[in-house]
Amino acid sequence: MYTSQFFSDFKKNLEGQYEDCPGYRLLSQNQSFNPYNDLLCEDDIKRVPFVATTLFKKSNMLFKDLLRVKPDEVDKWTISSSTSGDPSIVGRIESDITQLRKFVELQNDIFRPNGGYDCVFYPHPHEMNSYASQLIFGKPTESYIGNVMSVFNFSKNTNFLLKLVDNDFVLDINTFIDFINRHNDQNDDLSIRGSTLLLYNTVEQIKNEISPVRLGKNAIVHTGGGGWDGKKGNISSEKEIERFRFVEEISQFLGIPEENFIDTYSFTENSTPITGHYSKEFKDYYFHVPEWIKIIIRDPKTLEPLEHKGAKGFIQVLNAYGTNAYAGASVLVDDMAEIISTDCCPECGQKCMTLSITGRVKGSEAKGCGATLSVRSDVA
């Protein structure tokens, strides 16, 4: 349904953004782009100016200039978890959150909510949203991951393993050990979800103390929120986590088949999570681009759109929905992805663009990218 409507809905969203957001209008005018005249067919989408997600960083103080509504009209400010102390801040209104909920529900086949039992390496979403919340123009800041989790249907039997103790989140390892022991050899319908780093570090810690378990083929491991580089918020690991090693080690210790591992990629400026399933053969996750967004991969040096299989570059997301409060119709993220297929997942056959997401750019790559992104930043 979304595929056939995407172009017209995207055009409408972009024209609205051009009208409502002076910052985006200026950026477009500087690139001689006017959505009314220059976005006439699908191919024109490649020319649509994007907002680099770095512009939403708190330190740039531009987040209020990237709104489509007045600052006091936003319902909440969603913020990213930030290792550097410089989070992204995105204003949202209720309809944006409702849209996010719809998109999360449309991915229920892969998320498998309402299973028997959930064990989650995050705090309860309400605690996550209210933790360290501040007021900006009278509206609260909330964690974006908390927002995504708030719209997710966890089963009634959910253990949130991060507990608030003296205003700090503490991991309740004993509850996790009880959970895996209780479900050992039962083949119960269950999910272990949440922070990649916390799950990995926990298993590393307990595998010398207790024997491996067999949770079985009805169990899934659903990670999200990044952290593969070994850093997430104020949690850090000594080194980055290789995805195949994570899956192998957790799969062996918990007795969950590798094909039952999924990972969700999301970032604060986007309107939908993007989820991948692990491929044993590929030794990485295949991410399915949902039909309600479009992704363009851009060369990190030239920013030209790349279309061939194997091409690697920045991720630009075109959103037709769920960006009513902010300039999120066309955003460029400083994360890198590789095009696996433009139209079909090689493993499960689903008809969709398929990517492998390699994460933040680093080292020499980052230098080029940083320069590229700040050149664009000057415009807004």
Ligand SMILES: [Zn+2]
């Ligand atoms: Zn697939």
